[in-house]
Amino acid sequence: MTQQPVALNRTDKPAAVASATKMVIRGVSVYYKTFRAIKNVDLPVYENRITAFIGPSGCGKSTLLRTLNRMNDLIPGARVEGKVLLDGEDIYAAGQDVVDIRRRVGMVFQRPNPFPMSVYDNVAFGLRLLGIRQKSILDEVVERSLRAAALWEHVCDNLNQSGMALSGGQQQRLCIARAIAVEPEVILMDEPTSALDPIATLTIEDLLQTLKENFTIVIVTHNMQQAARISDYTAFLSMDDDRAGYLVEFGPTVELFTNPKEKLTEDYITGRFG
Amino acid sequence: MAPESIYAHVNLRRNYRRRKILNTVMLSLTGVTVALAVLPLVWITVYVLLKGGRYLNLALFIHLPAPMGTPGGGVLHAIEGSLVMVLLASLLAIPVALLAAFYLLARPNTAVAQAVRFSTDMLAGIPSIVVGLFGYAVIVVTQKHYSAFAGGVVLAIIMLPVVLRSAEEMLKLVPPEMREGALALGAPEWRAALRVVLPAAMEGIVTGVMLGIARAVGETAPLLFTALGNDHYEIGQIVRQGLHYHQSMGQILGQIFGQPADALPLTLWKYAQQPYQERVQLAWAVAFVLMLFALGLNIAARAWLAYRRRKLYG
Amino acid sequence: MPRQVLESEIQNLKNQILRLGDMVRQAMLDAIEALKHRATNRARQIIAADQAINALRFDIEKAALVVIATQQPLAHDLRFLASVLDIAGELERMGDYAKGIAKINILMGDKPLLKPLIDLPRMANITADMLQAALQAFVNDDAETAAAIPRRDDEVDGLYNQIYRELITFMIQDPKTIDQANYLLWAAHNVERMADRVTNICERTIFTASGEIVELDTDENGNAR
Structure with missing residues (x-):
């Protein structure tokens, strides 16, 4: 019996509306010295979609996220095997400019980390790094970014106030504004709401829904409900006996949370893990 | 049941x-x-x-000491000497200490880092008179004369571990996300350190620097072997004389740093044991000035920090 | 196993669904029995008892909603709760059909039965068995059994067709019987509808167990499509 597909806003979105693949994680393993933190992960990241990484603590979600803009380079002894393609190009290939990769793949952190400077200077930080000095351009981009981060109304009458004087939720939105000011293609978010209260959390979640129209978003969250609420695709990672994180299941969020294919996923999302 | x-x-x-x-x-x-x-x-x-406070007067700050046994006179030579040597010490020690602290932060577990940590701890534990002796052997003996320069160097050596270790601790307290946040925007490491991490740790670092300066200002023993003491040390006079003889800036600076110099604690120590009552009174006044100096430094630092905190945290 | 609160709530809902099923089944069997003996007093009792069925249905719905709101169920748990909401509704509708049979009994007034009831009680018995088996399969998360149950619907449909032809024959032979024949036809139709709803319950069971949505309904010839 054939059924007419019913357009139910969310259910068909990831599957029915095709989206280009922005990034591909291909056979990626991450080592810290001799310890293997991630083993052999294969995963696509779709353009203008929110992809969530979920899994028990220690499964390497954040580590995997940080391979996407080579933040792991900063950890002495960390080594990445495999490929991470950004628009088809391996960002770990020889001759890749890390600075340029990080400009294209921005990041927002767990704890809001406004720099110890004014709101304006925070947002302009990345722009000045790019060599933009012209006041009119800076003004325009700062305003545009703050508006996109739903913060403009709260700070427009005093852009000289310190970023650290804002509330936690506002600080995180400032960090988002700072990240999008340099017009990245992908934004990585490492548990961006875990330090925020529920209201601020929902504000950020709403913001992500508008941001995905212009950016590709990858978010790590320890809050499954959050992943279910906001993401289009979900990757469930778990830890093997050798404590290496691996991908258990990847799929459209709607499917993963209503009808997961893997028993382990079901056990995890229904809270019957272990 | x-x-x-x-x-x-x-x-x-x-x-x-x-x-x-x-x-x-x-x-x-x-x-x-x-x-x-x-x-x-x-x-x-x-x-x-x-x-x-009883012996405090304007002359104290603007006159050189009167000849022994005569009343009046001031300790301008010691004030200027202290300023010159502490300034030199700060210029030498603070940048080195901060850069080394950044190194320790970035590469905390390398052999070099371990060595730096160990040696600064040792340095902090060495009696200051030994440091003075070192200055004497290495600088005074080689140059064949005592100098403000030698005094500044040994004070720098004494300041270094204080500033370095406190700076390291303060930098460690800055959340790593700060630095990572800057790097994630594509900032080079030096810029992240200078523009983001350093300002974030500024409060603690300033406190550490204050401690270091206070330590240097108060040191007597190492200066005995290096700066020696000089009742006629007066920068104004050196400069005037230099200009009169058309000396270059370098020559004048050479004069300032090349002469033996005095310092407040050194003067205090010397005057306090002289048999002339005027000198002993002067020593008390110097003690007063030293305390005033420490107090002023502290108040200035705190006021600046309070201002900065108000600006940063609203 | 973690999640004891959720587990015990689910068990509680299963018990309540079984209880509701028993009430509906009993109401139907009683309604047919009362019709068979033209016991209108009994019929009135059945009509009154339907309120209890409706009340229990709403209690179950409320309990399921509370579990959804407080326990954040996902995957199988979520499908189970969605099915509970659905099945409680199906059972309530089935209760209404039983009530309908009782009403027909009263509407028939003092007119006697056209003929002794034989096929209709058989239909009712099969439907009652199907319902019981279907709910048991739901509670046991047994998709296989659930998939097999609707096949018995063919028997019910067969009996219904037989009753239909029989009653039509009565009506053609003697138009004065049209009234009574129609009453019986309605009663038979109600039972047939109840059996169809059992099929819906079986579909829910399969959905709960596997996440697949399948249609088990049969065409008018009784063949699975």
């Missing part, structure tokens, strides 16, 4: 009374110890202020 409740054997009322009494006793005890801890500080301060 249900087991007997433990409260059959407990006298809650008595426990409460006992707790109350014990609490009162302990609280009083802590109060007494606090008073004991603060007492010497208050005592010294009040004593010095009273004793030294």
Whole structure:
């Protein structure tokens, strides 16, 4: 019996509306010295979609996220095997400019980390790094970014106030504004709401829904409900006996949370893990 | 049958009374110890202020010492000497200490880092007179004369571990996300350090630097072997003389740093043991000035930090 | 196993669904029995008892919603709760059909039965068995059994067709019987509808167990499509 597909806003979105693949994680393993933190992960990241990484603590979600803009380079002894393609190009290939990769793949952190400077200077930080000095351009981009981060109304009458004087939720939105000011293609978010209260959390979640129209978003969250609420695709990672994180299941969020294919996923999302 | 409740054997009322009494006793005890801890500080301060304040006058700050046995005169030579040597010490020690602290932060576990940490700890533990002796052997003997330069160098050596270790601790307190946040925007490491991490740690670093300067200002022993002392050290005069003879800037600076110089604690130490009453009085006045200096430094730093905090955290 | 609160709530809902099923089944069997003996007093009792069925249905719905709101169920748990909401509704509708049979009994007034009831009680018995088996399969998360149950619907449909032809024959032979024949036809139709709803319950069971949505309904010839 054939059924007419019913357009139910969310259910068909990831599957029915095709989206280009922005990034591909291909056979990626991450080592810290001799310890293997991630083993052999294969995963696509779709353009203008929110992809969530979920899994028990220690499964390497954040580590995997940080391979996407080579933040792991900063950890002495960390080594990445495999490929991470950004628009088809391996960002770990020889001759890749890390600075340029990080400009294209921005990041927002767990704890809001406004720099110890004014709101304006925070947002302009990345722009000045790019060599933009012209006041009119800076003004325009700062305003545009703050508006996109739903913060403009709260700070427009005093852009000289310190970023650290804002509330936690506002600080995180400032960090988002700072990240999008340099017009990245992908934004990585490492548990961006875990330090925020529920209201601020929902504000950020709403913001992500508008941001995905212009950016590709990858978010790590320890809050499954959050992943279910906001993401289009979900990757469930778990830890093997050798404590290496691996991908258990990847799929459209709607499917993963209503009808997961893997028993382990079901056990995890229904809270019957272990 | 249900087991007997433990409260059959407990006298809650008595426990409460006992707790109350014990609490009162302990609280009083802590109060007494606090008073004991603060007492010497208050005592010294009040004593010095009273004793030294009596001999305080404008001449103290603008005149060189009068010849021995004559009243009047000031300690301008010591004030200027202290300033010159502490300035030199700060210029030498602070940048080195901060850069080294950044190194320790970035590469905390390398052999070099371990060595730096170990040696700064050792350095902090070396008696300052030994550092002075080192300055004497390495600088004074080679140059064949005592100098403000040698004094500045040994003060720098004494300052270095204080500033370095406190700076390292303060930098460690900056959340790693700060640095990572800057790097994630594509900032080079030096820029992340200078523009983001350093300002974030500024409060603690300033406190550390204050401690270092206070330490350098108060040192006497190492200067005995290096700066020696100089009753006629007067920068204004050196500059005037230099200009008169058309000396270059370098030559003048050479004069300033090349001569033996005096310092407040050094003067204090020397004058205090002289048999002339005027000199002993002057020594008390110097003690007063030294305390004033420490106090002023502290107040200035705190005021600046408070201003900065208000600006940063609203 | 973690999640004891959720587990015990689920068990509680299963018990309540079984209880509701028993009430509906009993109401139907009683309604047919009362019709068979033209016991209108009994019929009135059945009509009154339907309120209890409705009340239990709403209690179950409320309990399921509370579990959804407080326990954040996902995957199988979520499908189970969605099915509970659905099945409680189906059972309530089935209760209404039973009530309908009782009403027909009263509407028939003092007119006697056209003929002794034989096929209709058989239909009712099969439907009652199907319902019981279907709910048991739901509670046991047994998709296989659930998939097999609707096949018995063919028997019910067969009996219904037989009753239909029989009653039509009565009506053609003697138009004065049209009234009574129609009443019986309605009663038979109600039972047939109840059996169809059992099929819906079986579909829910399969969905709960596997996440697949399948249609088990049969065409008018009784063949699975």
